[in-house]
Amino acid sequence: MFSKDNPVAIVGVGHSQIGRRLTRPLGLLAKDAVLAAIADAGITIDDVDGAATFPQFPEGPRDGTQFVSVAWLVNSLGFENVTWWAETQSGNVSTAIEQAAHALALNRCNYAVVWRAMSFVAGGSYQATHSALEAPDSSAFTLPYGKSASIAEFAPAYMRYMKLYGARREHLATLAVAQRKGANLNPNAYFRNTPLTADEYMNARMIADPMCLYDCDIPVDGVAAIVMTRADRAKDLPHPPAYVSGLGQAGIPKGIEPRSISGLGSGIGPRMFEQMQHTAKTIGKSLWSTSGLRPSDVDAAMLYDGWGPDVYFWLEGLGFCGEGEAFEFIQKGRIDIDGEFPINTHGGNLSEGRLHGMGHWVEAALQVQGRAGRRQIKKADNVAVVSGLMNLGSGAILSKSPH
Amino acid sequence: MTASIGKPVPVPTEIDRPYWDALREHRVVLSRCVSCGWYSQRRKMLCQECHGEEFTWAEISGRGTIYSFTRVHQTWVTAFQDDTPYVLVSVALEEQPSLVLVTNLLGDYDFESLELGLPVIADFEPRGNEIILQFRLAGGTDVQ
Ligand SMILES: [Zn+2]
Numbered sequence: 001m002f003s004k005d006n007p008v009a010i011v012g013v014g015h016s017q018i019g020r021r022l023t024r025p026l027g028l029l030a031k032d033a034v035l036a037a038i039a040d041a042g043i044t045i046d047d048v049d050g051a052a053t054f055p056q057f058p059e060g061p062r063d064g065t066q067f068v069s070v071a072w073l074v075n076s077l078g079f080e081n082v083t084w085w086a087e088t089q090s091g092n093v094s095t096a097i098e099q100a101a102h103a104l105a106l107n108r109c110n111y112a113v114v115w116r117a118m119s120f121v122a123g124g125s126y127q128a129t130h131s132a133l134e135a136p137d138s139s140a141f142t143l144p145y146g147k148s149a150s151i152a153e154f155a156p157a158y159m160r161y162m163k164l165y166g167a168r169r170e171h172l173a174t175l176a177v178a179q180r181k182g183a184n185l186n187p188n189a190y191f192r193n194t195p196l197t198a199d200e201y202m203n204a205r206m207i208a209d210p211m212c213l214y215d216c217d218i219p220v221d222g223v224a225a226i227v228m229t230r231a232d233r234a235k236d237l238p239h240p241p242a243y244v245s246g247l248g249q250a251g252i253p254k255g256i257e258p259r260s261i262s263g264l265g266s267g268i269g270p271r272m273f274e275q276m277q278h279t280a281k282t283i284g285k286s287l288w289s290t291s292g293l294r295p296s297d298v299d300a301a302m303l304y305d306g307w308g309p310d311v312y313f314w315l316e317g318l319g320f321c322g323e324g325e326a327f328e329f330i331q332k333g334r335i336d337i338d339g340e341f342p343i344n345t346h347g348g349n350l351s352e353g354r355l356h357g358m359g360h361w362v363e364a365a366l367q368v369q370g371r372a373g374r375r376q377i378k379k380a381d382n383v384a385v386v387s388g389l390m391n392l393g394s395g396a397i398l399s400k401s402p403h
Numbered sequence: 404m405t406a407s408i409g410k411p412v413p414v415p416t417e418i419d420r421p422y423w424d425a426l427r428e429h430r431v432v433l434s435r436c437v438s439c440g441w442y443s444q445r446r447k448m449l450c451q452e453c454h455g456e457e458f459t460w461a462e463i464s465g466r467g468t469i470y471s472f473t474r475v476h477q478t479w480v481t482a483f484q485d486d487t488p489y490v491l492v493s494v495a496l497e498e499q500p501s502l503v504l505v506t507n508l509l510g511d512y513d514f515e516s517l518e519l520g521l522p523v524i525a526d527f528e529p530r531g532n533e534i535i536l537q538f539r540l541a542g543g544t545d546v547q
Contacts (some may be wrong), residue, residue, distance in 0.1 A: 041464065043546050061469075087420075127479040128479065129479050129480075129481060130411070130479060130480045130481065131414060131481040131482075132411065133410075133411055133416045133482065134411065134412060135411040135412060135414060136414040136416070137414075137416055137433065139411075140413035140414060140415055140416075140419070141413075141444065141445075141505075142478055143411040144410060144411045144412065144530055144535045145414055145505065145506055145535075146410075146475060146478055146480045146482075146483035146486065146489055146491070146507070146508050147476075147480075147481050147491055147505055148478070148479045149479045152475065152491060155473040156470075156471035156473045156491070157471065159471050159472060159473055160470070160471040160519065163471075163518060163519045164519065173449070204475070206473065206474075206476045206478055207477045207544075208473045208475045208476060208477070209473050209474040209476070209488075209514075211473075247410075254451060255501060256450055270471070270503045270504070270505045271493075271503055273471065328497040334411070341497060344512060352443070368418050
C-alpha cells in the first residue's frame with residue numbers, strides 16, 4: 001500500500017452549512033468547516049502544520065469571499081505552525097489531497113488540513129454569458145456556432161456513449177434517483193428534504209441533449225474539509241483512521257486539446273469522451289498499483305459527478321466493469337446504500353451540492369470509519385474516491401486497515 | 404440557422420488567416436506538418452507526431468463523419484437565445500479522423516435520426532465579413 005511503514009489516513013471531517021445565496025461569507029463558511037474538521041479529528045489548531053486547497057473557480061478575485069486561499073485561511077485562523085502548504089494550480093481539490101498525503105508520508109508535516117470552498121455565483125450559473133458580437137482568437141471557432149458552456153463538451157461525450165453502447169436516458173435516471181435517496185439521508189445535503197422520482201427525471205427539461213436538468217450538478221455555497229495524519233498519530237485520536245491505501249492522478253492524453261477548468265467550452269477540444277476515458281484509466285492504473293488491490297476488493301465508490309454520466313466513465317475506466325457496461329452495471333439496486341456496490345451515498349454533486357469533489361472525500365472517509373449514520377453501508381473495508389475528470393484530478397482507495 | 408445578422412462574427416488572428424481566407428473561397432484548408440503530414444485546425448508550435456516545427460496550409464476534401472452531436476436547449480451565447488434548440492455536430496475528418504471539428508449541422512433532418520458515423524460534407528455560411536465552416540449531411544438530404 002501507499003506509504004506502508006506509517007500509512008497516511010483521514011482522521012477528521014467537517015462541513016459548513018450548504019445552501020444557495022447564503023448570507024454568511026465564504027471565508028466564514030471555510031472557518032466553520034475547517035474548525036469542525038479539526039475538532040472532529042481531536043486535535044487543536046496548534047497541531048495543524050500542513051494546509052492545502054484548490055482555490056480557483058468558480059469566480060474570483062476576492063480572497064475570503066469568492067475563494068479561500070491557504071494564506072487567507074492560515075492567517076485568519078492563526079495557524080502558527082504550518083511547515084508545509086500547497087495550492088494546486090490546475091484541477092481539483094483531490095490533487096491537493098494527494099499532495100498532502102505525499103507531504104505526510106515524507107514527514108514534512110504531521111497534521112494537514114485540506115478544504116474546498118465553493119461559492120454560488122451571483123448570476124446563478126457557472127457558465128459565462130457571451131454577449132459580444134466579436135469572436136476573437138480561439139473563440140472564433142466556437143462562439144459563431146453558439147458553442148460556449150462546458151455542457152457543450154460533456155453532452156456530446158454522453159451522446160457518443162449512448163450511441164456506441166445502446167444506453168438510454170432511463171438508465172441514468174437510476175443514478176440520479178439513487179443519489180437523491182442518499183442526499184435525503186444526509187443532513188448536510190442541499191436536497192436533504194426533496195425527493196426525486198424516475199418520472200420527474202424523465203420529464204425534466206433538457207439542457208443539451210441527452211443531458212437534462214438532473215444530470216447537472218447543483219451549485220451551492222459551501223465548504224468541506226478533512227484532516228489527515230499518519231498511523232502513529234492516528235492511533236491516539238478519537239475516530240478510527242481511514243487509511244490512504246492507494247493514490248492516483250490523471251494522466252494527460254496525447255493529441256487531445258488540453259482543457260483547463262476555466263477554458264471549458266471556450267476552446268475547440270471536442271474529444272471529451274476519450275479524455276474522460278483516459279483520465280479514469282490513468283487514475284485507476286495508479287490506484288491498483290499503489291494499493292496492491294483489485295477492483296473486486298473495493299466495496300463502494302464515491303465518483304465525481306459534475307455531470308451524471310461522468311459516473312459511467314469512472315466505473316469503466318477504473319475497472320469496476322467493462323467498457324460500455326456501466327449503464328447496466330448501475331441497475332437493479334446495485335448502487336443503492338443497501339446494494340452490493342453503493343455509489344455516491346451522500347448524494348454527490350447532483351444532490352448534496354457541488355463541493356467540487358470534497359463531499360466525495362468526506363463521505364468515503366465517513367463510510368470507511370463507520371460513521372455515515374443512516375447512510376452507513378454494510379461493508380466498507382475499501383472505498384474508492386475520485387474527483388476531477390478531463391485531464392485532471394486524483395483519486396484514492398481509503399481502507400479500514402493498513403494492508 | 405439562416406440569419407447571420409447579430410450572431411458572433413469571427414475575428415481571425417493573423418496566424419489563422421489562411422484558414423479564413425480559404426473559407427471565403429469555399430475551400431477548407433488546415434495546418435499541416437511538412438515532415439509527416441499531420442493536420443490541425445490551427446497552427447501549432449510543434450507537431451505532436453514527429454516534433455516537426457514546419458507547417459503549411461493544405462486543402463482537405465471537406466468530407467467527414469459524425470463523431471458526436473448535441474442539441475442545445477439552454478444557451479449562454481446571447482445571440483443564439485432565439486435559435487434554441489440548435490444542433491452542434493462534432494465531425495471526424497476523412498483525412499484524419501482523430502481530428503474532430505465542431506460546427507452546426509445545416510440542412511433539414513430529423514434530429515432523432517442522427518447517428519454516429521453518418522457522412523457529412525463541408526458547407527459555408529457567410530458571417531459578417533468572414534465565412535464560417537459548417538457541415539451538412541452528405542447524400543440525399545435537403546440543402547438549404
Ligand atoms: Zn509531423
